[in-house]
Amino acid sequence: xxxxxxxxxxxxxxxxxxxxxxxxxxxxxxxxxxxxxxxxxxxxxxxxxxxxxxxxxxxxxxxxxxxxxxxxxxxxxxxxxxxxxxxxxxxxxxxxxxxxxxxxxxx
Amino acid sequence: xxxxxxxxxxxxxxxxxxxxxxxxxxxxxxxxxxxxxxxxxxxxxxxxxxxxxxxxxxxxxxxxxxxxxxxxxxxxxxxxxxxxxxxxxxxxxxxxxxxxxxxxxxxxxxxxxxxxxxxxxxxxx
Numbered sequence: 001x002x003x004x005x006x007x008x009x010x011x012x013x014x015x016x017x018x019x020x021x022x023x024x025x026x027x028x029x030x031x032x033x034x035x036x037x038x039x040x041x042x043x044x045x046x047x048x049x050x051x052x053x054x055x056x057x058x059x060x061x062x063x064x065x066x067x068x069x070x071x072x073x074x075x076x077x078x079x080x081x082x083x084x085x086x087x088x089x090x091x092x093x094x095x096x097x098x099x100x101x102x103x104x105x106x107x
Numbered sequence: 108x109x110x111x112x113x114x115x116x117x118x119x120x121x122x123x124x125x126x127x128x129x130x131x132x133x134x135x136x137x138x139x140x141x142x143x144x145x146x147x148x149x150x151x152x153x154x155x156x157x158x159x160x161x162x163x164x165x166x167x168x169x170x171x172x173x174x175x176x177x178x179x180x181x182x183x184x185x186x187x188x189x190x191x192x193x194x195x196x197x198x199x200x201x202x203x204x205x206x207x208x209x210x211x212x213x214x215x216x217x218x219x220x221x222x223x224x225x226x227x228x229x230x231x232x
Contacts, residue, residue, distance in 0.1 A: 049218035091217045094166040096154040
């Protein structure tokens, strides 16, 4: 099965910071990757699909890039509502595995 | 507004069964594939099952294969998850999620764009 790893698992940041989260896949998943945001007690929210396509309604400070085995989610200027856990997910074939998550918390 | 509402969660003993439901509204349910995703307490997301719009394609995670059964009733705009032989490690919040697909530059991409709020399943004696 394809494995997904995320780094870091925990990220301390301040409002206004540029935040970068990495997701690695093994083996290659081309660009069949999604990113989700989840806040405590809430359902996940789709941010990005096809590695770099912003979901409708998602602020433009979120962006995704990458292909193959390495992917990046960038928040260009962290806002108070962005403190949350972020998950990547492979969607090229079953199982639709999620990464272990990256929690972004207040520094 | 597009809506998914899960129900049917609760406390069940190990070895027991439970049937979850997911009611869809404000979209053409029969046109979309659906998934179940779960999250154990304090843990990450785990995809567990997929069903295509016509039920022709059904997939399961290894962790639930042979114990869980996904189904749908397009006439009732509803998705189901029959869970048998439940174990402690099945304790989780269970979410249903709509699967959407788009063509981008000639390739077809899936993603889960609408999620319910979840229903909690606790397996304990």
